[in-house]
Structures are given as C-alpha cells and as structure tokens.
Amino acid sequence: MSRKTLIPIGPYHPLQEEPELFKLYCDGEIVMDIKWETGYNHRGIEKLSESKSYDQVFFLVERICGICSTSHPFAFANAVEEIVGVEITDRTKYIRSIIGELERIHSHLLWVGLAGHFLGYNTLFMWAWKYREPVLDLFEMITGNRNSYAMFKVGGVRRDIENSKIPAIRKVMAVMRKKLDLLTGAVMDDPVIHARTKGVGILTRQDILDYGAVGPTARASGVDIDVRRDDPYAAYPLVNWKVITAQAGDVFAKVEVRLLEMYESASIIEQCIDALEKMKEGDIALKINEIPQGIGTGRAEAPRGEVFHFVVSDGSNSPARHKIRAPSYTNIATFKKSCIGQTIADATISLAAVDPCYCCTERMAAAYDNSSGKKILNASELIELSMKRTSELRKSGAGHE
Amino acid sequence: MGFKDYCLRKSLWVFHFGGASCNNCDIEILDCLTPRYDLERFGILLVGSIRHADVLLVNGSINRRDKDRLLELYHQAPKPLLVVAIGACGCTGGIFAEGITFAGPVDKIIPVDAYIPGCPPKPEAIIAGIVKLAGKK
16 A cells, blocks of 8 residues: 655645645545645625625625625525515516626636636636626626626616617627637647646546536536526526537536537627617616515526525514525535546646635534534634633632742 | 835735635736736736745635634745735725624734725726835835
C-alpha cells in the first residue's frame, strides 16, 4: 500500500476567488481521495431572514451569491407568491425572465472565462470577460446596478423596462450572438482545449442520478432536467426555447452545454422584449397587503441548476422559517466521482467544471460525539471556557499570590 | 517620506482576501484586471502570496472562522502594508452585521487604510480608491 500525500488547495488560494479548502489525497500524480471543507463563508442567512420583513428578505437573499443574484429572489418570490396565491401580471413575468436570462448569459460567460483561466488559456478568460461587460451595462441601464439588481418584490418587480430601453437590449443581443459565435469557435476548434477537457472528469448518467446533481452539470451527462420547463414559472411557458443536453458527461460537454445555453438565453430575451413592446407600460406589480399563514416552496433555474426556497409564514411580516438549497450543494458532491483517478492538473478543471458556488452552499458544521450524542466543543469555545474558569478563580481569590 | 513608502508609489502588488462575502466584490475585483478596466496599466498585479504583497484587499463580512486567518495573513505580510476594505460588508459588515457568525468589521480586526463602499463597488470606484491610496503615500 503506497503512502498518500495530502495536497491542500485553499482556503485562500490564488486559484479561487472564494474561500474553501480542498484536500486532495494523492498517490504520485493521481488523486486517490478528495475532501472539502467550508464554513469560511458562512453568514447565517437563513437565521437572518427570520428577522427581516418580506420586502427586506429580497435584498438579503440577493446577497447569498453575487453571481446568481437573481435566482434566489426569483425562487423566494415564487415561494411567497405560492403562500399568497396570486398570479403575477404578464408584463412582470416577461421582465423577470429577461433579468433571469441576462444573468444566465453573464454567469456562463464568467464561467467560460474562468475555465479558460484554469486551463492556462488566458486569452479566453480576457475575451469572455470583455464580452460580459455589455451585459452588465444592460443591467446598469435597467436596474441601476451592475450586480445585485434589487428588481424583485412580492407580486411584481420594482422597475419597469420602458419601451425606450428595448432597442439597446436588442442591439446588445445582436452583438452578443456574434461574440458567442467567436467564443464557441475558439473553444470548439482549439485542439488544446479538446485535449485538456475531453474524457476528463466524466460523470455518467448514473452518477448524476445517484448524487442528485442539477443544472448544466446534469444536462451535460444526458439527464434532461430544467426547472424552467419541468415546473414552469415566469414567462418560460410563453416563449419558445429548448433545453440543451449533451451525452458525454466530461468537462468538454459541460462547456458545450453552457455555450449553447447562452444562445437560448439570447433567444428568450429577444422574444420577451418583443412581447414587452406590444404591452402597456407600467403594469408591473400587484398590491399585496399581507402574507397569510402557510407554507410555500419556490423553485427557479439558476445558471448552476435548481434553486429551492422553502418558506413558512405564520401570518406576521417576516418568515417564520426560511430554508434555502442552492444548486452547488448537490453538484459539489459529484467531486467524489469526477476527480478521483484524475491527475492533479486535471482535477483542477474537474473541480471548476460544475461551476461550484461556495457562498450559495455554505453550511455550518457542529461536531457531535457519536456514542453520547454530546456536542464536541471547538477551539474558541474551549478558550472561552478556560477564560471563564480563570475569572471565577480570580473572583474567589484562589489564583492570587 | 521613507524609502519604503517611496517604493509603494508605483507598481502595487495586491493580495485579495475574500471573507464571508457574496462573491460580488470578488468578481468586481477580478473584473478590474480584464480588458475594459485593465488595472495592470497602473502596475497593479494580483499576487498569489501575501508575502509578495504591498496591498491587502479585504472584502466581505468577516466571520469567526475567517478572523484568525485574516490576522495571520496580516502578521505574515511584509510592512508597510496598505489594507483596503472593499464593499459595504468590508467597511461595516453590511447586511450580515447582525448574523450569528459575524466577528466584527475589518477595521475591528486589523488597521484599515482605505474604505471603498458600495454593494458591490463599481470597478471604477475600486481603481479610484487604489490609485488615491498610491498617491497618498
């Protein structure tokens, strides 16, 4: 039995923009086992949510993740609207879908760039991020901010997309298609990218089903799931689009799925703005006076997969319980399948391939003793206990000389 | 102006510490390096080790798990070191300041030279902040 070497990546590693710790147990160049540790990003959002009013929670859930900052309000709005039992107006539906799809384009471009960076193809990184800028400009025009758009509220959206803004969106989409052609060509024709990504980090259909992976990760392995089609919300049933799938399950298939999804997103946006033009401006929100008692579940397809929000309302103005499950939570578990047996160099791109988002997934761990069920104390709690003991001793005078 | 401060006027090397953030500031910092904003024209380079850095960019609220690591990084860094708190969370804790794991804004843990507010600050604001800081010294 050969000895395993531990290679830590993180928690603050130049490769990652988020703090997380991977432990790669290696035999020579080959990764034998992988463990990951998080908690560096934990902010206690579910608990915070219970202290905020329904209007404020939108701003909070938006800040779960900065990259998919529409998908969380989207799912939360779906959940609360299920409790209230309202059907939002058509104009609201189209505006919500436009924001959601613009976000998908910028998120996928961001990922393509980062994937290029991980492969050592920095030109692709710079290209993809350059072409992402016009999308952020659109966001700034529509919502006033490049990220964290604050567009959603219960029963509607906060801002209208006026007809005067529509030509600018149409123009960016037309340019975007050309740039996507260029990017797709650069990725599909490059022999080095083929060599680095084909047959690397393969997830079979069975792996996806076993681990419950969602989003482009699942679709790249031939599992045809998409919340936008399977559990329709917003304007997705009103426009024509198709779910992109690939069969191979390797990193290349994931790149392919994401690149082609961006074309679909552009097409959805174009259909939505066509529909918006024919409608009367201003009909963007319903007046909702109170949230009744009840339980609501909301789902939305984030760029990374299904976001799930579960809200319990007790009739007050803030949620009694708010449970969030982000797509990366299930996707990250597939590392056990995709990375083991790869070389260390390939493990990096396999890790990046599911587009993991740790700030969405963050959980807090508490250690319990298996036999007694007692909570095991961590270092800071032990120090606290020790300090308490010292101060008690001081009080009683026993510690003094 | 001492020799070390003189050296800090040009070609700042930056180390990025993302605390418990929502990723927005991290992405906007990376965005500064890409073609539209191109921070490298000021000689500013993102480095992989704090031991090479002149500037420590801190974004995100700091939770109990990050706190010790931030302190350790600060102690490992060569001095003089400029510390920049980026974003609402870096400056004050922002929306997460009431969270159960919050361990204080950055300036309660290490001394901060500049604050760049915003949620997230635009790349222009980040560039303006760092250039002002470089000019000040």
